[in-house]
Amino acid sequence: MQTGDTQQVEEELAQIRRYEDFSTIDWVKDATLERYRQSSVHSQTMNDQSWRAWWKLTFETFQTWIVVCLVGAAIGLNSALIAIVTNWLSDIKLGYCSNAWWLNKKFCCWEMEEEHDVCALWVPWSDALNVGHDVYAITWLFYVMWATLFATTCAYLVKVFAPYAAGSGISEIKCIIAGFVMRGFLGGWTLVMKSIGLTMAVASNLSIGKEGPSVHMACCVGNVISRCFQKFRSSKAEMREILTASSAAGVAVAFGSPIGGVLFALEEMSTTFPNRTMWKSFFCAMIATIVLQAMNPFRTGKLVMFQVSYDREWHFFEYLFVVVIGIFGGLYGALVIKYNIWVAELRKKYLKDFPVAEAAILALVTSLIAFPNVFMRLDMTEIMGILFRECEGAEGENYAGLCQESQVARILFLLFMATLLRTLGTIATYGAKCITPGTYAFLGAAAALCGVMRITVSVVVIMFELTGQITYILPTMITLMVTKAVGDWFGPGGIADRYIRLNGYPFLDSEDHVFGVPVSHVMQDNVTVMTASGMTFADIDDILENTNYRGFPVVQDKESMQLIGYMGRTELKYLVTRARKVNKAHAATLCRFRSDSDDLEVLTDTVNDDGYIIRGSSEDVDFGPYVDQTPLTVHPRLYLETVMDMFKQLGPRVILLEHRGKLVGLVTVKDVLKYIVYMENNRSPYQAPESQALRGIMEWVSQRSARFSGAYRRVNSRPSEEELELSHR
Known part of the structure; x- marks a missing residue:
């Protein structure tokens, strides 16, 4: 082909909507097109010396940083507004401000110097009904009523207006950043409903936080703003960097931790994190926290959310308690993950048609149980600030009774019940259709977060940016290492x-798998192909109608199976539609997929009696220039682990298996995941750490219970040698 024809073909390819919903991005092809786009911009600028060309090149250079700045500012503004509204809704459950109903209790009673001073401007609901001052039963009733109303409204808005706004969103964001297309998940309407729903869900005092939804909302902001620029609409690679930076900013505004947000994006969200992505994430998180601090939603004037002053050094004997807290964090995380997944499976099976009723019942039960316990009644942010503080130097401060030495037994009981009920609440609530003493409380919070999310470095930084303290950095590191080790013992x-695994998303984690088998064990050998020698449009229509494959290998013919290239499904549909409009192609028209157009007859502009464009003496249509002539291919004997690394690091949609120029099969990420699940399900209990650990615990409990009841019975017996051999087979 001539140079002009090649350029025209490439420009047409760039305009094709290549990725359909719930499909996987081919990062290799996307990177190729992005390099072509950049070279085209620079070549056009070099040929044009006008001021417009100079401005275009300058804007192209700084466009990314402009977008990152806008995204960070919007994330910070949105987070501040959500914090203000959430605080007001949380306090409205208990009363209202008489002279300004839009103020929460803190701002209504701003001039009160001491916590125990009476604030005449704040009116409990019992006083509003003239039934007495702060009557317990009336206050409890209004608390339950408002909490249930908030959760029900949130679930209704999500179900009717934005189904993608449900849940945390971190799992889906990880898959989207990795290259899984989910149209609408990061849309503007999802952002609006998520923002409104999050304020109501958190204010309803359900056992959820705003950290996961903050990441989802931040990525929605990044997607909405960046799509206003052509550079990001046409490049999935550029969009991935913006979403990674947005996720860092989301964590930064949720915890007031900009550096921790960047580390969170590196450790948890993105599998590809080059230096340019790190700088964009750092800049976006910085801008977001600057705007958040300027908005000052908590009126503290500080970025640190829970300012504490631990002035005592830790002692060597405290290592024992640090390890105990780490073990607790690992067990807590394993317990929450296991039984929350079990609840999620039940939810999908029995409650998927009743999301609003489920949210209402959860809020009703949670509020009924939470109100009598002061450590559950208060907003989570407020109670964390109380638990992180030290009692020394707190004269005149009540701290919800935490520092009253005369009520130690009562406080310990309330804390134990709050821990137990919050754990059960988290298990039941996470994934529902609504939005999800000082030093030892500090370590316990870090251990719990690490146990559930299985992240370490970013948690250390987040906790110290939360509190402004670095004295206990070594105990925190030890706690998180123990937590991670205990949690991974029950399963990585x-x-x-x-x-991600529960929802069946095509995502390969960073875990190293060892199978010792070639990729041919996983490949699809019965492959639907396109033949370069020619196919009729009727044959192509039949393949497109009866298959849902995302692409098709192109071979010379079905007898030789000599590999020519690869054609994506979306490109093929586009070309077929265009050929019918431009070339008047019909069902009997022959379509070729040859890359060497010189072998075909010279194209002419003559039209036959039926109105069809004639190419030489035939009505052939040539799709050859649109065939990817350099697909990623490997030998069938290549180890599966190496192919998995290729999927993780290069990000192709499909890898073709070629032997001496002959196509023998193909493999996708889903094929690899199916094999991983198959191997895990066929392991014996001795090979599966999670199964073995849980089996041992359940056996220990059953044995002790049997001794007390006098009827010893072995519930989970060890498999026999014959059973083990069968399981290996």
Whole structure:
């Protein structure tokens, strides 16, 4: 082909909507097209020395940083507004401000110097009904009523207006950044409903936080703003960097931790994190936290959410308690993950048609149980600030009774019940259709977060940016290492990774698998192909109608199976539609997929009696220039682990298996995941750490219970040698 024809073909390819919903991005092809786009811009600028060309090149250079700045500012503004509204809704459950109903209790009573001073401007609901001052039963009733109303409204808005706004969103964001297309998940309407729903869900005092939804909302902001620029609409690679930076900013505004947000994006969200992505994430998180601090939603004037002053050094004997807290964090995470996945499976099976009723019942039960316990009644942000503080130097401060030495037994009981009920609440609530003493409380919070998410480095930084303290950095590191080790003993991966597997998303985690088998064990050998020698449009229509494959290998013919290239499904549909309009192609028209157009007859502009464009002496249509002539190919004997690394690092949609120029099969990410699940399900209990650990615990409990009841019975017996041999087969 001539140079002009090649350029025209490439420009047409760039305009094709190549990725359909719930498909996987081919990062290799996307990178090729992005390099072509950049070279085209620079070549056009070099040939044009006008001021417009100079401005275009300058804007092209700084466009990314402009977008990152806009995204960070919008994320910070949105987070501040959500914090203000959430605080007001949380307090409205208990009363209202008489002179300004839009103020929460803190701002209504801003001039009160001491916590125990009476605020005449704040009116409890019992006073509003003239039934007495702060009557317990009336206050409890209004608390339950408002909490149930908030959760029900949130679930209704999500179900009717934005189904993608449900849940945390971190699992889906990880898959989207990895290259899985989910249209609408990061749309503007999802952002609006998520923002409104999050304020109501958190204010309803359900056992959820705003960290996961903050990441989802931040990525929605990044997607909405960046799509206003052509550079990001046409490049999935550029969009991936914006979404990674947005996720960092989301964590930054949720915790007031910009550096922790960047580390979170590196450790948890993105499998590809080059230096340019790190700088964009850092800049976006910085801008977001600057705007958040300027908005000052908590009126503290500080970015640190829970300012504490731990002035005592830790002692060597405290290592024992640090390890205990780490073990607790690992067990807590394993318990929450296991039983929350079990609840999620029940939800999908029995409750998927009743999301609003489920949210209403969860809020009703949670509020009924939470109100009598002061450590559950208060907003989570407020109670965390209380638990992180030290009692020394807190004269006149109540701290919800935490520092009253005369009520130690009562406080311990309330804390234990709050821990137990919050754990059960988290298990039941995470994934529902609504939006999800000082130093030892500090370590316990870090251990719990690490146990559920299975992240370590970013948690350390987040906790110290939360509190402004670095004195306990070594105990925190030890706690998180123990937590991670205990949690991984029950099974690798945090709750976000488990939800990815539960929902069946095509995502390969960073875990190293060892199978010792060639890729031919996983490949699809019965492959639908396109023949370069020619196919009729009727044959192509039949393949497109009866298959849902995302692409088709192109071979010379079905007898030789000599590999020519690869054609994506979306490109093929586009070309077929265009050929019918431009070339007047019909069912009997022959379509060729040859890359060497010189072998075909010279194209002419003559038209036959039926109105069809004639190419030489035939009505052939040539799709050859649109065939990807350099698909990623490997030998069938290549180890599966190497192919998995290629999927992780290069990001192709499909890898073809070629032997001496002959196509023998293909493999996709889904094929690899199916094989991983198959191998895990066929392991014996001795090879599966999670199964073995849980089996041992359940056996220990059953044995002890049997001794007390006098009827010892072995529930989970070890498999026999014959059973083990069968399981290996």
